[in-house]
Amino acid sequence: MSRKRTAHVPTPFVGDFQDHLTFNGRPPRTLAELQFAKAEYEHRQRAAEIRALSKKLALLDPFVEPILKAGIRLSYRDLSSADHGKVIRVQPVYTVPGRDRKLYEILIALGFKEVERKDWGLNNLLVTLKHGRALLVRIEIPGPAMETACAS
16 A cells, blocks of 8 residues: 655744554544654554465464463463564563463473573573475573572
8 A cells, every 4th residue: 555745844843754554544643643643654554464474473373282282371471573564573462571481491301502602681592493495483582690690
């Protein structure tokens, strides 16, 4: 869906760098219109992200039942992508260090292979797992220092 760009006239609410925010095809004139414009823009962005991820999500679908049987609730996680759908990023909605260690172990048991590991945040690791040729999943797990502290 292409949107026709009109000449942007800055308003008290929208600066030159925000000309993507429109309300009924024009710049928002009130705070309420600004909030609707922002929500609509975020919705369009998220819908585009889900469309880009849809093929990868379909590849992940067969693993949902075993993950649920192991006690992992995917509804508490956000499935997103920062690279136009190449990798599914599984993030807890509420960050709790170590929450996804069990998910990591389940995915390894289901045949996923670890292909990348890097330091991430405070004593955590960002791990990329691969299954088959096309399915890549990225999760955050505690690093060795965090696991030692949690075990104490």
